[in-house]
Structures are given as structure tokens and as C-alpha cells.
Amino acid sequence: MSLIDSPQSKQVKLFKSLERPKGRRESGLYALEGRRLIRQALEDGADLRWAYYCPDKFRSSEDQELLGRLLDRNLPTHEITERALRAMSHTETPSGWAAVADLPAWSVEDLPQERHTLYLGVYEWRDPGNLGTMVRTARALGAGACFSVGDSVDFFDPKVVRASAGAVVGLPLLELPAADALAAMLGKLGARLVVADMEAERDFDAAEYPDRCALLIGSEAHGLPEEIMRQADLEVRVPMPGGGESLNAAVAAGIIAYRVTRQFDSDE
Amino acid sequence: MSLIDSPQSKQVKLFKSLERPKGRRESGLYALEGRRLIRQALEDGADLRWAYYCPDKFRSSEDQELLGRLLDRNLPTHEITERALRAMSHTETPSGWAAVADLPAWSVEDLPQERHTLYLGVYEWRDPGNLGTMVRTARALGAGACFSVGDSVDFFDPKVVRASAGAVVGLPLLELPAADALAAMLGKLGARLVVADMEAERDFDAAEYPDRCALLIGSEAHGLPEEIMRQADLEVRVPMPGGGESLNAAVAAGIIAYRVTRQFDSDE
Numbered sequence: 001m002s003l004i005d006s007p008q009s010k011q012v013k014l015f016k017s018l019e020r021p022k023g024r025r026e027s028g029l030y031a032l033e034g035r036r037l038i039r040q041a042l043e044d045g046a047d048l049r050w051a052y053y054c055p056d057k058f059r060s061s062e063d064q065e066l067l068g069r070l071l072d073r074n075l076p077t078h079e080i081t082e083r084a085l086r087a088m089s090h091t092e093t094p095s096g097w098a099a100v101a102d103l104p105a106w107s108v109e110d111l112p113q114e115r116h117t118l119y120l121g122v123y124e125w126r127d128p129g130n131l132g133t134m135v136r137t138a139r140a141l142g143a144g145a146c147f148s149v150g151d152s153v154d155f156f157d158p159k160v161v162r163a164s165a166g167a168v169v170g171l172p173l174l175e176l177p178a179a180d181a182l183a184a185m186l187g188k189l190g191a192r193l194v195v196a197d198m199e200a201e202r203d204f205d206a207a208e209y210p211d212r213c214a215l216l217i218g219s220e221a222h223g224l225p226e227e228i229m230r231q232a233d234l235e236v237r238v239p240m241p242g243g244g245e246s247l248n249a250a251v252a253a254g255i256i257a258y259r260v261t262r263q264f265d266s267d268e
Numbered sequence: 269m270s271l272i273d274s275p276q277s278k279q280v281k282l283f284k285s286l287e288r289p290k291g292r293r294e295s296g297l298y299a300l301e302g303r304r305l306i307r308q309a310l311e312d313g314a315d316l317r318w319a320y321y322c323p324d325k326f327r328s329s330e331d332q333e334l335l336g337r338l339l340d341r342n343l344p345t346h347e348i349t350e351r352a353l354r355a356m357s358h359t360e361t362p363s364g365w366a367a368v369a370d371l372p373a374w375s376v377e378d379l380p381q382e383r384h385t386l387y388l389g390v391y392e393w394r395d396p397g398n399l400g401t402m403v404r405t406a407r408a409l410g411a412g413a414c415f416s417v418g419d420s421v422d423f424f425d426p427k428v429v430r431a432s433a434g435a436v437v438g439l440p441l442l443e444l445p446a447a448d449a450l451a452a453m454l455g456k457l458g459a460r461l462v463v464a465d466m467e468a469e470r471d472f473d474a475a476e477y478p479d480r481c482a483l484l485i486g487s488e489a490h491g492l493p494e495e496i497m498r499q500a501d502l503e504v505r506v507p508m509p510g511g512g513e514s515l516n517a518a519v520a521a522g523i524i525a526y527r528v529t530r531q532f533d534s535d536e
Contacts (some may be wrong), residue, residue: 240408
């Protein structure tokens with residue numbers, strides 16, 4: 001493979017384009033950056049297409065080891081200079097690694113339907129750090145899938161991928177355009193909808209959760225609209241002893257999701 | 269007051285300098301950006317020194333209302349152009365508001381010592397978003413203070429202030445340089461140390477927490493060192509049904525902190 005050095009090269013421009021939804025949609029690809037994320041993606045069976053590495057940024061034997069593993073898998077690997085890496089990176093301080101993978105195409109039919117399944121969802125979240133953190137929580141707690149409803153940042157935005165610590169790989173992820181798609185998903189899965197809302201009366205810790213539980217968290221700014229609330233079987237809130245203060249949405253999602261999976265454990 | 273327009277003006281340079289620890293230390297000031305944050309700071313009694321507003325960015329009557337409140341308080345308010353605002357802002361898309369406040373100087377003696385008090389702490393957290401989110405959680409759950417041990421990002425970094433949604437105002441915040449300062453704090457408060465560690469055996473949900481509970485969360489990358497672990501009365505972990513996956517540190521802090529405050533409620 002020839003060395004990639006020019007910030008104007010086709011490779012650099014393609015990678016850079018994956019920062020935007022349009023670039024990902026048109027190419028069917030998404031970007032991964034950093035040794036840890038790429039190693040994780042390999043282990044989780046991501047459909048990696050090719051990788052870039054910058055030997056000038058190598059700092060440990062783990063870099064050589066990862067390069068060996070990519071070559072063993074016959075994955076195209078391109079050497080890249082620091083100058084080109086900086087031009088294509090979505091981060092301010094790029095590490096020596098970047099890769100490109102096929103966007104997965106999940107459908108409702110792919111989602112697990114065990115007796116106890118948590119589907120963790122968000123409504124119109126615009127903050128990529130929060131969305132990635134939520135996906136990471138879902139993965140750590142053994143949720144069956146994540147979903148977004150309405151105009152959320154998409155799951156393969158580079159900032160979401162990074163905040164998810166690679167959890168976007170392998171976990172089923174669904175983007176539902178609106179409330180009717182949510183209704184259709186709930187019907188197919190036989191799942192019930194639980195919504196978290198600051199105005200709800202029920203303390204989440206005292207609630208009984210359904211076996212197939214779609215837990216939907218509203219945005220911090222706007223909460224949840226009427227056409228979603230109508231579909232809810234249960235509304236819960238996290239009590240705030242600190243008064244009118246609110247929790248970060250990803251933290252609230254984590255606290256409630258933990259409680260749901262804990263109930264599943266004790267039911268089994 | 270005269271209009272501030274030049275990106276080279278003293279005011280712009282001062283505000284910009286508050287992005288770095290050195291600038292804050294030398295001036296004894298910190299920066300706040302955005303209408304919501306400034307309004308919150310006013311309500312929570314921050315020692316605001318002066319404010320900047322950019323009428324070209326005003327979008328609602330709430331802007332006029334905030335301006336009125338600042339004038340009522342005789343706070344110096346400087347009109348600023350969009351050009352100057354962009355030059356001084358720490359965010360990519362500045363809103364029409366910025367302000368400067370005195371850095372608070374908390375000491376251990378200022379911390380509440382109620383029968384049930386949670387002190388929420390971090391060890392060497394470098395991510396400002398996570399630190400701010402943790403402070404916000406502490407505030408929402410009614411914790412008595414936050415503290416950091418070792419080389420953490422500082423509480424008045426603009427990204428921390430923003431992620432805290434203003435919770436850094438009013439909540440006692442302590443920066444402890446090392447393990448011996450932690451020991452001194454625990455002694456003065458009569459608090460016991462609980463550490464969260466992925467390797468701990470005790471499930472956090474089955475643990476019994478001390479009445480004055482200093483809960484310390486390690487960094488995601490490095491956990492907690494021996495000189496901290498030695499001081500711990502209790503080590504807990506959040507079980508991860510999803511296998512080897514980990515939670516974001518701010519989410520883990522939220523899940524455990526919630527459990528501690530819930531125990532306090534039921535003890536009372």
C-alpha cells in the first residue's frame with residue numbers, strides 16, 4: 001500500500017465526510033478512531049473495511065500487535081502520515097489509528113425477544129456525548145437494543161461512537177422516525193412502553209416493570225410529546241432530593257435502566 | 269458602558285484567559301456562558317462580577333428579562349458585538365450571554381456535617397464533561413459537597429461549568445492534591461470512605477453505606493491506587509450483566525450515589 005500523506009487525498013476526504021450524516025448515508029460507512037475502539041470493534045465482529053495507521057504515533061507494543069491482527073485478517077491497512085491523519089481526524093488530538101466499517105442495517109425483526117428484555121430508547125437527543133454514553137450503558141447492563149425516536153443525533157456520528165466506547169458495534173440500534181414507528185415496534189416485539197418524565201408521579205424505584213420493557217427517555221430540553229405519552233403503559237420519574245435540580249439525561253437513563261435490569265434478575 | 273467590538277480588546281482577552289487553569293488562578297475568576305447558566309447562577313447566589321450581552325443574538329423576551337434583572341442588581345453589564353463574542357467564547361456556537369464570577373474558596377470547615385451526608389468525589393478524572401455531569405448529579409441528589417483527588421480537571425473549567433448545568437455554583441467543591449489531604453478531610457468530617465472499583469467483590473446494591481459517606485469514583489482508565497484503597501472502609505462495584513463492558517464513570521457515579529441517598533431516606 002502506498003503512503004497517504006496529502007490532506008487533499010481521496011482517502012482523507014472520504015474519511016472526513018463520515019463526520020456528517022450525508023457522508024455516512026451515501027457511502028454506507030462509518031468511522032472509528034483510536035486503537036482501543038478499533039480493537040474492541042474487531043473483537044465484537046464489526047464489518048471493518050479498512051484501517052489507517054500512523055507509525056509516528058505508535059507508543060506501545062499494543063500498536064504492533066493490533067497491526068498484526070489486522071494483517072492476519074487480510075484487512076486492507078494504509079500507512080498514513082501525521083499530517084494526513086490530522087486532516088482527516090474528527091478529534092483534536094488524533095491517536096495513531098483510524099478505520100472504516102460498514103453501517104449495520106438493523107430491523108425490528110433482528111431484535112432479541114427473550115422473556116426479560118430491556119430496549120433502551122431516547123426521544124430527540126441532540127447531544128452526541130449523551131447518546132453514546134446511553135448506548136454504552138445499554139451494552140454494559142445487557143440491554144437487547146437501543147432505539148431513538150424523532151430527530152436525534154444518529155448512532156454512527158463519530159462523537160457518539162467515541163462516547164459509546166465501541167458499544168455501537170454489535171448492539172442492535174434502531175432509528176424510528178416518529179411515534180407511529182415506535183407503536184409498530186412495540187407491537188412486533190410485544191413490548192410495553194415505559195417513559196421517564198420529570199413530571200410523572202410514580203417514583204421509578206417503587207415501580208413494577210414489564211418483562212419486555214421499552215424504556216424511553218425524553219430530551220432534557222423538551223421532555224416527551226403527547227403522541228408518545230399516549231402510548232406509555234407506565235410513567236416514572238427519578239426523585240430529586242436536591243430540589244428543582246435535574247439530572248443529566250444519560251445519568252437518569254442509567255439509574256432507571258439499572259433498576260429495570262435488577263428487577264429482571266430477581267424475577268428469574 | 270461602551271460597546272465591545274474588537275476581538276483584541278482587554279475584556280475579550282481576559283474572558284478568553286479563563287478557559288485555562290492559569291487564567292482562573294491569576295484572576296480569581298471563572299466564566300459562565302449562556303442565558304440559562306447565568307440565570308441559574310443569579311438564583312443560586314453566585315458572586316457575579318459583570319456580564320456581557322449581545323442584543324443581536326437575543327431571541328426571546330427572556331433575554332430582556334435577564335438584562336433587567338442584572339441591571340436591578342447593579343451588576344456591570346457590557347454590550348458586545350457578535351464578532352467579539354465569537355472571539356471570546358469557549359463554545360463553537362455562542363449564545364448571546366457571558367458572565368464572570370469570583371472563584372469560591374471552599375475549605376473542609378464549610379462542608380455540611382448532617383447525620384446523613386453524601387460527599388461525592390472523583391480520582392483523577394480528566395474528562396470535563398464527566399466531571400460536570402457528576403457535579404450535576406451530586407446537586408440533584410442533594411449531596412453535601414463534591415471533591416476531587418489528584419490531578420483532575422478543575423471544577424471551574426468552562427466545559428465542567430457547562431456540563432454541570434450550573435451546579436458548580438453554590439455546592440461546596442474541594443480539590444484535594446493527594447491521598448493525605450483526603451485522609452485529613454475524612455478525619456475532620458467524621459466521614460467514611462467508600463470506593464467504587466470494577467474489581468471489588470461487593471455488589472453496591474447489597475451494601476450498607478455509612479451515615480457520612482465519602483463516595484470516591486476512580487478514573488475509567490486507571491481505577492484507584494493503593495494509597496487510596498488503604499483508606500477505604502468499603503469497596504463496591506456495579507455488576508455488569510453485559511459481560512466485560514464498562515459503564516461511563518459519571519453514569520456509574522450516578523447509579524451508586526442514587527443508592528446511597530435512597531438508603532439515607534429510608535434510615536430517616
